[in-house]
Amino acid sequence: MQCDAVLLNGSVIVDESMLTGESVPITKVALVDEDDSERFNLEKHSKHVLFCGTKVLQTRFYGGKDVKARVIRTAFATSKGQLVRSIMYPKPIDASFYRDLFMFILFLSTIAAIGMVYSITLKVMSKAPIRDIIIRTLDIITIVVPPALPAALSVGSINAAMRLQKQKIFCISKNTINTCGAINVVCFDKTGTLTEDGLDFQTIRATVKSKEKNEKTAFTEEFNTMDPNELMSAGSKKDIITAVATCHSLTRIEGVLNGDPLDLILFNQTGWNLKEGEQTETELFDNVQPTIFTPPPEHHSFYGSCVDSALQRMSVIVSNPSDDTAHDMTLYCKGSPEMIRTLCDEETIPDDYMEKVNYYAQHGYRLIAIAQKKLEMNFAKASKVPRAQVECDLELLGMVVMENRLKPVTLNVINQLNAAHIRTVMVTGDNLLTAMSVARECGIIRPNKRAYLVEHLPGQHDERGRTMLVVKQAVSSSQEVVKMNEDEIFPETFEPIGSQKHFVASKYHMAISELLGRLVGVCDVFARMSPDQKQEMINLLQDIDYTVAMCGDGANDCGALKAAHAGISLSDAEASIAAPFTSKVADIRCVPIVIREGRAALVTMFSVFKYMAGYSLAQFSSILLLYWSQTNLTDLQFLYVDLFLITITALFLGSNPAADELHVYPPPNRLMTLSSFFSVVGQLVINLGAQTFIYLNVQTQSWFYPYAIPAKDSDDADLTSFEATAEFSLWPISWLTSLFDNMPIPDFNYRLFIMIVSIMSGVVGYIYENVFVHFIIEHLFYKWRKARQVDNVKVSTEYERIHLSVGSDPRWIDRANRLTAKIDVKQTNEHANHQNPRSQQKSNGAISSDENATSVTKL
Numbered sequence: 130m131q132c133d134a135v136l137l138n139g140s141v142i143v144d145e146s147m148l149t150g151e152s153v154p155i156t157k158v159a160l161v162d163e164d165d166s167e168r169f170n171l172e173k174h175s176k177h178v179l180f181c182g183t184k185v186l187q188t189r190f191y192g193g194k195d196v197k198a199r200v201i202r203t204a205f206a207t208s209k210g211q212l213v214r215s216i217m218y219p220k221p222i223d224a225s226f227y228r229d230l231f232m233f234i235l236f237l238s239t240i241a242a243i244g245m246v247y248s249i250t251l252k253v254m255s256k257a258p259i260r261d262i263i264i265r266t267l268d269i270i271t272i273v274v275p276p277a278l279p280a281a282l283s284v285g286s287i288n289a290a291m292r293l294q295k296q297k298i299f300c301i302s303k304n305t306i307n308t309c310g311a312i313n314v315v316c317f318d319k320t321g322t323l324t325e326d327g328l329d330f331q332t333i334r335a336t337v338k339s340k341e342k343n344e345k346t347a348f349t350e351e352f353n354t355m356d357p358n359e360l361m362s363a364g365s366k367k368d369i370i371t372a373v374a375t376c377h378s379l380t381r382i383e384g385v386l387n388g389d390p391l392d393l394i395l396f397n398q399t400g401w402n403l404k405e406g407e408q409t410e411t412e413l414f415d416n417v418q419p420t421i422f423t424p425p426p427e428h429h430s431f432y433g434s435c436v437d438s439a440l441q442r443m444s445v446i447v448s449n450p451s452d453d454t455a456h457d458m459t460l461y462c463k464g465s466p467e468m469i470r471t472l473c474d475e476e477t478i479p480d481d482y483m484e485k486v487n488y489y490a491q492h493g494y495r496l497i498a499i500a501q502k503k504l505e506m507n508f509a510k511a512s513k514v515p516r517a518q519v520e521c522d523l524e525l526l527g528m529v530v531m532e533n534r535l536k537p538v539t540l541n542v543i544n545q546l547n548a549a550h551i552r553t554v555m556v557t558g559d560n561l562l563t564a565m566s567v568a569r570e571c572g573i574i575r576p577n578k579r580a581y582l583v584e585h586l587p588g589q590h591d592e593r594g595r596t597m598l599v600v601k602q603a604v605s606s607s608q609e610v611v612k613m614n615e616d617e618i619f620p621e622t623f624e625p626i627g628s629q630k631h632f633v634a635s636k637y638h639m640a641i642s643e644l645l646g647r648l649v650g651v652c653d654v655f656a657r658m659s660p661d662q663k664q665e666m667i668n669l670l671q672d673i674d675y676t677v678a679m680c681g682d683g684a685n686d687c688g689a690l691k692a693a694h695a696g697i698s699l700s701d702a703e704a705s706i707a708a709p710f711t712s713k714v715a716d717i718r719c720v721p722i723v724i725r726e727g728r729a730a731l732v733t734m735f736s737v738f739k740y741m742a743g744y745s746l747a748q749f750s751s752i753l754l755l756y757w758s759q760t761n762l763t764d765l766q767f768l769y770v771d772l773f774l775i776t777i778t779a780l781f782l783g784s785n786p787a788a789d790e791l792h793v794y795p796p797p798n799r800l801m802t803l804s805s806f807f808s809v810v811g812q813l814v815i816n817l818g819a820q821t822f823i824y825l826n827v828q829t830q831s832w833f834y835p836y837a838i839p840a841k842d843s844d845d846a847d848l849t850s851f852e853a854t855a856e857f858s859l860w861p862i863s864w865l866t867s868l869f870d871n872m873p874i875p876d877f878n879y880r881l882f883i884m885i886v887s888i889m890s891g892v893v894g895y896i897y898e899n900v901f902v903h904f905i906i907e908h909l910f911y912k913w914r915k916a917r918q919v920d921n922v923k924v925s926t927e928y929e930r931i932h933l934s935v936g937s938d939p940r941w942i943d944r945a946n947r948l949t950a951k952i953d954v955k956q957t958n959e960h961a962n963h964q965n966p967r968s969q970q971k972s973n974g975a976i977s978s979d980e981n982a983t984s985v986t987k988l
C-alpha cells in the first residue's frame with residue numbers, strides 16, 4: 130500500500146514540506162502503533178510524511194481531505210511541541226504595539242545619541258583618555274535603554290498566563306496574551322461553541338408517495354422516535370433508518386463508540402450495533418474493510434460500509450447480504466438540506482421541501498436531509514468509484530430535525546462582550562435561518578434591533594458595475610423588536626478614543642450566507658461557511674484593522690483559529706493545537722477572561738515600559754549634569770537606581786491582576802502616539818529643569834566646594850561630590866551616606882530645600898501629564914480631529930432610514946459610502962403561526978422565508 134502519511138505512535142519522521150507549513154494533499158492515511166512500525170516499512174509506504182499521532186485522531190477523519198491534512202499536522206504537533214510553531218503558526222504574530230515598542234526604543238536611542246555626542250564633546254574638551262571617553266559614552270546607552278527592559282516587559286504576560294492557567298485556560302504562545310488586550314471583535318463558531326455539542330434528536334420526517342397528491346412525494350407527519358415499524362406504517366421506507374445507522378464515521382476505540390456527536394446521537398437512536406473488522410490498523414488501510422452494522426434482534430442483516438465525506442454531506446455505500454446480491458449495493462447520503470436537494474432527483478422532493486426546511490431552521494433547529502441510491506456494482510468497484518459518479522439522482526428519504534440548545538452561559542457572556550462594545554460575530558457552517566435564530570437567542574442579534582438577511586445576486590450588476598444584493602427583513606423584527614433604551618445596553622455614551630475607532634453602533638443587524646469581502650464589517654451572522662471561508666473571513670476582518678479573536682471547537686475551525694489574532698479552542702483535539710489558547714471548560718466563559726487578562730498584560734507592559742523609560746531619562750538628566758563637572762554617580766548609586774528603583778519596581782508593576790469586569794474603554798494599544806511623545810519629552814524637560822536648578826543652586830551655597838577632578842580618571846577614582854549628592858538626593862542617615870558615597874550636606878535647611886524641589890518637580894510632572902497630555906492632547910485634540918471626519922453615514926431606504934454609524938476611520942466611511950445606494954427593504958408578512966412548542970420561545974429569531982418578498986440594493 131502507498132499512503133500519503135503515516136501516523137506513528139511514539140516516533141517522528143518529518144518531511145521538509147511540512148516544516149514550511151505548506152499544505153500537503155493527503156488522501157490516504159495509515160495509523161501505525163509503535164510496535165507495528167518495524168513490520169510496516171515506513172519509507173516504502175509513505176509518499177510524503179511520516180508522523181506520530183494518537184489513536185484517537187482516527188475518529189476525526191470524517192471531515193474530508195482538508196481536515197485530514199490538518200489532523201495529520203496536529204498529530205505531529207501534539208508530540209513535538211517545539212515544532213508546533215513552524216507548522217501551525219506560519220503567520221507571524223501581528224501586533225502593532227511590538228512595532229511601536231521598537232520605534233519607541235529607537236526614539237530613546239536617539240535621545241541617547243544626543244547624550245553621547247554631548248559626552249564625547251565634554252570629554253574631548255577636557256582631554257580625557259580614550260578609554261574613559263568610550264566607557265562613559267557607552268554608559269549613556271545602557272542608562273537610556275535599560276538592558277533589563279525586555280525581561281521586565283514580559284513579566285505582565287507571564288503573570289497573566291499563570292492566572293489563566295488557574296482558570297483552566299492554557300496558553301502556548303505568551304506573546305499572544307498582549308494582543309488579546311486589543312481585541313475588538315470576537316467570532317464564534319455555533320455548534321459546540323455557542324450551542325451544546327450533543328444535540329438532542331427532535332423529530333424525523335420521512336418522505337412517502339402521497340395518494341392524495343397523485344402519488345407525488347410528500348413528508349410524513351413528525352415522528353419522535355426512529356422506530357422503523359411506525360415509519361413503515363405511515364408509508365415510509367425503512368431505508369431511512371438504515372441510512373441513519375450506517376452513514377457516519379463512528380469508530381470504536383477501546384470498545385467505546387467515538388466520532389461526531391451528531392452521528393453518535395442519531396446512531397444511538399436507531400438502536401443498531403457497530404462492530405469493526407478484526408484487522409490491525411495497518412491492514413485497515415491496505416484495503417477498504419467492511420464495518421459491520423447490526424440492526425436490533427428482529428433483523429439479522431449485515432452491512433459493510435465505505436465511508437467518505439465532503440463539504441456539507443457524507444456518503445456511504447452499503448451492502449445488505451440479506452437483500453442485495455453480490456452486484457447490488459446502496460448509497461446513503463446525508464447532509465445539509467440545501468446540498469442534498471441539489472443531488473436529488475426533483476421528483477423525489479416534496480413541493481413544500483424548502484418551506485419545511487425554513488420552518489424548522491427559523492426556529493433554530495439543525496437539519497440533516499437523508500437520501501439514497503441503488504447501485505449496481507460489487508464491493509471492489511464500490512470502494513474505488515468516484516463520488517461524483519454515484520452522488521447524483523438520489524432519492525430523498527426524509528430529514529432529521531435536531532435541537533440546537535444554547536449553552537447556559539452563552540447569553541450572559543455575549544451580553545458582557547456587547548456591553549463592553551466588543552463586536553460579536555457568528556460564523557457557522559450551518560443554515561442561515563438556523564444561525565439567525567440562534568444569534569437572536571444568544572444576543573449576537575440584539576433584542577432591540579431589526580435583523581436583515583442579505584442575499585447576493587451573482588452576475589447582476591448595476592450601471593456602476595456594483596454587485597446587486599437582496600435585503601430581506603426578519604419577519605418579526607418590525608413588530609417584535611423589543612423597545613429598549615439604548616442606554617440599557619450601552620450604559621455610557623461611547624466615544625472612540627484611539628484604538629476604539631472600529632466600533633460599529635448600527636441600529637440593525639445583517640446576516641449573510643456568503644462571504645462578501647465588503648460586508649464583513651456590517652454583517653453579524655455568517656452562515657454556510659466552509660472551513661476555508663471561516664479563515665478567509667477572519668483575514669478580511671483583519672484587513673480592515675480589526676483585532677480578531679476566534680472561539681471554536683471543531684476541526685472545521687482550525688484555519689480560523691490559526692488565522693485570528695487570538696484563537697481560543699474549546700476542545701482538546703485538533704483545534705487545541707491550531708489555537709494559542711485552549712480552555713478546559715468547554716464554554717465561552719473563557720473569552721472575556723482571556724480579553725481581560727490580555728488587557729491587564731497590555732497595560733502592565735506599557736506601564737512598565739513607560740516607568741522604566743521615564744526613570745532612565747531621569748537618571749540620564751543627572752548624568753548629563755554630572756558629566757559637566759566631570760564626575761558621575763557612584764557604582765552603588767547606579768546599582769540602587771537600576772536594581773531597586775527601576776527593575777524590582779517594574780517587576781512588581783508587572784504582577785498587577787486583571788480588572789474584575791470587561792470595561793467599555795479598552796486600554797490604549799499604541800505606544801507611538803502624540804500623547805506618549807509629549808509625555809516622555811515633557812517629563813524629561815521637567816526633570817532636567819529641576820535637576821539643573823539644584824545642580825546650579827548647590828554651587829551657590831557657602832559650604833559648597835567643587836568636585837576635585839582627579840589627575841587621571843580611573844575606575845576607582847573618588848566620585849564623591851556635592852553635585853552628585855544633590856542630584857542623587859538621599860536623606861543623610863550616616864550609614865546610607867557612607868554606603869552610597871554621598872557627600873553629607875551640612876545645612877539641614879538645604880536638605881529640606883532639595884526635598885521640596887524634588888516634590889515640586891513631581892507635582893509639576895503630574896499636572897503636566899494630566900492636564901496637558903491627557904486632557905489637552907488625548908481628549909481635546911483627538912476630539913477635534915474626530916469632529917473633522919464624517920461620523921455617521923446614513924443609508925436611506927424607501928420605507929425608513931437605517932443609520933450606519935461607522936466611527937471615524939476613513940476606511941469605514943469609504944465602505945459605508947458604498948452602501949449608501951438605496952436599500953429597498955420590503956417588509957414581509959408575519960410567518961404563519963406555528964404549532965411547534967419552540968415557536969413561542971424562539972419567535973424573535975423567526976425570519977422570512979418568502980423568497981419573493983425581496984427587493985434589490987447595490988453594494
Ligand SMILES: Nc1ncnc2c1ncn2[C@@H]1O[C@H](COP(=O)(O)OP(=O)(O)OP(=O)(O)O)[C@@H](O)[C@H]1O
Nearest residue numbers: 318319320389441442443463464465557558559685
Ligand atoms: N455528521 C454529519 N453528517 C451529515 N451532514 C453533516 C454532518 N455534520 C455536518 N453536516 C452538514 O454539514 C454542514 C456544515 O457542517 P460544519 O461542521 O461545517 O458546520 P456546523 O457543524 O453546522 O456548524 P459550526 O460551523 O457552527 O460548527 C452542517 O450544517 C450539516 O448540514
